[in-house]
Amino acid sequence: MKKVLSVLLAGALAMSTLAGCGSTQSSTPSSGGSAQSTGGDNAEKTTLVLWTRDRADASFIQPWIDKYNETNKDGIFIDYQMYTDNFEQALDMAYSTNSGPDLVGVSGMTDIFTKYVNQGQYVEIDQYLTDEQRARYKSLVSNGIDAIDGKLYYIPVFGSTGRLFYNEGIFEKCGIKEPPKTMAELTQTAKIITDKLKGEGVYGFAMNLKSPSSALQRSIDFIVQRSGGSKQGYDFGKGAYDFSMYEEAVKEFRTIFTTGIAFPGCESLDIDPLRTQFAAGKIGMYISWSHADPGVYASQFPTNEKWNVAQLPTIDGKVYSQSIQPYKGYMITKTCKAPEKAWKACNDLFYSDDFVKAYHEAGLGSVMVDDLKSQVQAPEILKGKENGLLGATDKFWPATPQELNSQAVIVEGNDQYTDLAGMILGTGDIKAGLTALTDRYNAALKKGIQEGKGKELKIANWDPANPNG
Amino acid sequence: MKKIRAKRDLKESLQIYGMLAPNLFLFLLLSVYPIIWTFRFMFYSYGGLGTGAPVFIGFENFKRLFTNDPVFWRSVTNTFIYAAGKIGLVIPLAFFSALMLNQKTLKGAGFLRATLFLPTIMSSAVMALVFYLMFNVYNGEVNKYIMKLGLSELPINWLGQDYAMLTVIIIGIWGGLGNYMIYFLAGLQGISEETYESANLDGVNWWQRIWYITLPMLGPILKMILMLSIVIAFQDMSTVMVLTEGGPVNATMIMFLYAYQFFFPIAPGSMIVTQFGYGAAVSVVAAGIVGIVTVIYLVLARKLDDLY
Numbered sequence: 155m156k157k158v159l160s161v162l163l164a165g166a167l168a169m170s171t172l173a174g175c176g177s178t179q180s181s182t183p184s185s186g187g188s189a190q191s192t193g194g195d196n197a198e199k200t201t202l203v204l205w206t207r208d209r210a211d212a213s214f215i216q217p218w219i220d221k222y223n224e225t226n227k228d229g230i231f232i233d234y235q236m237y238t239d240n241f242e243q244a245l246d247m248a249y250s251t252n253s254g255p256d257l258v259g260v261s262g263m264t265d266i267f268t269k270y271v272n273q274g275q276y277v278e279i280d281q282y283l284t285d286e287q288r289a290r291y292k293s294l295v296s297n298g299i300d301a302i303d304g305k306l307y308y309i310p311v312f313g314s315t316g317r318l319f320y321n322e323g324i325f326e327k328c329g330i331k332e333p334p335k336t337m338a339e340l341t342q343t344a345k346i347i348t349d350k351l352k353g354e355g356v357y358g359f360a361m362n363l364k365s366p367s368s369a370l371q372r373s374i375d376f377i378v379q380r381s382g383g384s385k386q387g388y389d390f391g392k393g394a395y396d397f398s399m400y401e402e403a404v405k406e407f408r409t410i411f412t413t414g415i416a417f418p419g420c421e422s423l424d425i426d427p428l429r430t431q432f433a434a435g436k437i438g439m440y441i442s443w444s445h446a447d448p449g450v451y452a453s454q455f456p457t458n459e460k461w462n463v464a465q466l467p468t469i470d471g472k473v474y475s476q477s478i479q480p481y482k483g484y485m486i487t488k489t490c491k492a493p494e495k496a497w498k499a500c501n502d503l504f505y506s507d508d509f510v511k512a513y514h515e516a517g518l519g520s521v522m523v524d525d526l527k528s529q530v531q532a533p534e535i536l537k538g539k540e541n542g543l544l545g546a547t548d549k550f551w552p553a554t555p556q557e558l559n560s561q562a563v564i565v566e567g568n569d570q571y572t573d574l575a576g577m578i579l580g581t582g583d584i585k586a587g588l589t590a591l592t593d594r595y596n597a598a599l600k601k602g603i604q605e606g607k608g609k610e611l612k613i614a615n616w617d618p619a620n621p622n623g
Numbered sequence: 624m625k626k627i628r629a630k631r632d633l634k635e636s637l638q639i640y641g642m643l644a645p646n647l648f649l650f651l652l653l654s655v656y657p658i659i660w661t662f663r664f665m666f667y668s669y670g671g672l673g674t675g676a677p678v679f680i681g682f683e684n685f686k687r688l689f690t691n692d693p694v695f696w697r698s699v700t701n702t703f704i705y706a707a708g709k710i711g712l713v714i715p716l717a718f719f720s721a722l723m724l725n726q727k728t729l730k731g732a733g734f735l736r737a738t739l740f741l742p743t744i745m746s747s748a749v750m751a752l753v754f755y756l757m758f759n760v761y762n763g764e765v766n767k768y769i770m771k772l773g774l775s776e777l778p779i780n781w782l783g784q785d786y787a788m789l790t791v792i793i794i795g796i797w798g799g800l801g802n803y804m805i806y807f808l809a810g811l812q813g814i815s816e817e818t819y820e821s822a823n824l825d826g827v828n829w830w831q832r833i834w835y836i837t838l839p840m841l842g843p844i845l846k847m848i849l850m851l852s853i854v855i856a857f858q859d860m861s862t863v864m865v866l867t868e869g870g871p872v873n874a875t876m877i878m879f880l881y882a883y884q885f886f887f888p889i890a891p892g893s894m895i896v897t898q899f900g901y902g903a904a905v906s907v908v909a910a911g912i913v914g915i916v917t918v919i920y921l922v923l924a925r926k927l928d929d930l931y
Contacts, residue, residue, distance in 0.1 A: 240887065243887060246671065246672035246673055247672065249672070249673055250672045250673060269673065269674075270673065273673050275673075355761075363870075363871065364867070364868060364870060364871075365868060365870075366870070366872075417761065418760040418761050418778060418780060419759055419760035419761050419780055419782060419783065421780070421782065421783050421784060421787075421870065421871035421872075422755070422759065422760075422782030422783065422787070422866075422867060422870070422871060423759075427759070431761065436761070560670075560896045560897075561670045561674050561675070561896060563896075564670075564896050564898060565896075566687055566691050566692060567691070567692060567693060567694055568694055568873070572870075572872060572873065575870075575871070575872055576872040579784065579871065579872060581872060607675075
């Protein structure tokens with residue numbers, strides 16, 4: 155009897171652990187969204203609920219929305235709501251219960267576009283565009299980024315990509331004339347700084363490796379693309395995954411991180427603590443997003459250090475192109491009861507020339523609308539730091555099979571970034587590790603294709619310098 | 624007469640069930656339903672809400688788990704290391720703290736009790752951030768003191784691959800010490816003073832008092848504390864999630880955090896795709912492992928009972 159009781163007790167405890175796991179719920183939206191007429195001050199107005207992942211730029215956007223709400227003559231009121239963590243889970247819940255918002259903001263990550271557009275959650279906006287607008291935004295239409303099968307769902311008026319941020323004062327102290335152009339030069343430059351200034355607590359290079367995906371998406375992925383390689387490991391020329399091009403970049407990073415060149419503790423460093431140390435003049439170089447970091451040193455972590463922005467180094471110095479991440483754009487959901495008004499709000503506010511110019515000039519994003527590029531002034535915080543803006547080698551790249559449908563490439567074991575971080579930190583043989591990674595990703599893609607979730611994307615005459623042909 | 628009694632019994636039963644109903648409803652909704660859900664979906668390929676209909680795949684998730692998922696097995700090893708490290712240190716520490724605070728002559732015992740218990744009621748996620756500031760290698764206070772005391776010439780990378788698990792264990796001990804100390808204290812206060820007085824007359828020393836009187840008399844409560852500590856240590860997750868996210872490179876990845884990330888990817892921009900089906904299989908196997916450990920403990924505990 156005692157035995158039975160023991161087993162039952164153990165079973166109950168195990169069940170309690172299961173219950174804890176299975177019953178974890180994602181955060182639910184504070185208020186469900188749907189276009190509706192509201193009373194009180196907003197009587198006769200149509201409320202459009204907007205969900206975004208806005209963070210650093212929220213203080214810029216809020217006054218624009220407030221002004222629009224006060225002045226528009228179309229009876230529109232935008233209810234601006236911000237999410238940080240669990241944004242995707244909140245959308246999952248909302249969409250599965252038909253209680254989604256009216257508008258969803260895209261900020262950097264396109265996963266919330268591809269995932270839900272495949273479910274039919276968004277309204278295509280071609281129907282609202284004038285011929286003039288179609289021509290204006292033609293260069294911004296990219297399959298898997300803002301369009302699917304030629305249908306456009308939002309306009310990515312801003313873009314962002316990876317850049318090297320460096321401390322000019324430290325460079326001057328060490329007699330370094332210019333930022334590195336190759337990966338070997340990056341290692342060498344970092345070593346010079348560390349060797350010379352380590353005694354003062356200054357190191358040549360840092361990376362936020364606490365979250366390998368966050369660190370390596372903004373750095374090594376762009377370096378490999380820029381060197382003529384694959385996008386997140388996917389080679390459009392071969393129509394398959396191939397991580398071999400990562401070898402040289404991983405080798406150089408491994409040298410930096412295993413020979414005492416790097417800032418100590420990068421394995422557990424988040425991006426904000428890294429930025430604080432850069433602002434304190436303790437880090438010579440690091441890689442981050444072009445749209446995010448300039449603003450950080452103006453408001454979040456003000457600094458007296460003389461810093462600048464450079465293009466990312468490549469493996470051998472030859473430059474092809476690197477992909478642009480769309481930054482900003484607003485999608486109308488299928489549950490929106492007034493899609494025409496939602497489009498009107500987007501068109502009159504978020505896609506308006508005034509807003510786009512002001513946002514760009516505030517240094518929050520780099521404008522991508524062709525005719526506006528010549529009309530905007532360089533942001534004050536990027537004066538003399540023009541590499542912080544998008545340039546000629548920043549281009550839209552096609553979406554990978556995984557970007558088109560994350561469920562199409564379910565990799566067993568570590569994801570690429572955890573494995574790459576391991577190699578960078580000195581685990582295992584790099585060549586063998588990259589071959590194994592290639593094999594695992596191709597096996598996952600093959601399985602996804604067999605299950606009908608993904609498809610091979612092979613582009614004839616693929617040219618990484620002109621990824622959109 | 625029988626009829627009246629039966630009627631009264633029925634009325635009482637209805638009253639009891641009526642009072643139990645809200646609890647039963649919540650128990651079924653929040654405990655039983657998720658368990659049934661987990662048991663069902665472990666046989667499915669299902670990416671989560673909005674990723675298409677779940678597809679029944681039989682034991683495929685378990686095949687993957689047992690034959691092709693080295694990360695899970697590393698997380699199992701890490702969980703055992705964490706649990707062993709935490710339990711092995713926190714239980715003796717809690718016991719001796721309770722012993723010390725049970726001294727009637729000790730001044731300020733109340734204050735010390737409150738101080739030691741304080742970590743139990745603090746948010747482990749918030750404290751993980753504070754510990755990050757204390758343990759980080761570049762300007763953490765811990766390294767400053769260690770170097771000042773001459774214990775190390777170079778700063779120790781507490782959150783690096785070699786020491787991250789030790790740091791997580793230290794924080795786990797800090798968080799659990801007060802709780803177990805209170806349990807021990809309750810047990811100690813239940814031991815009558817006369818027992819010690821008679822032992823003193825027999826001339827026992829301090830160690831003999833502990834070994835032959837205190838520990839055997841704490842037996843029942845010690846068993847409960849050990850079982851609780853095993854289950855809690857195997858489920859601890861929030862500190863690791865905030866402090867290291869299971870890294871660097873899985874160095875602190877533990878079973879339930881590994882399962883969790885298949886439902887809610889923890890790192891920004893994570894390429895780990897939501898896999899509710901596989902996550903359910905991982906949860907069930909992880910819970911099974913906790914169950915097996917608990918059974919082994921209960922069997923050993925009973926054998927020890929028989930022995931003494």
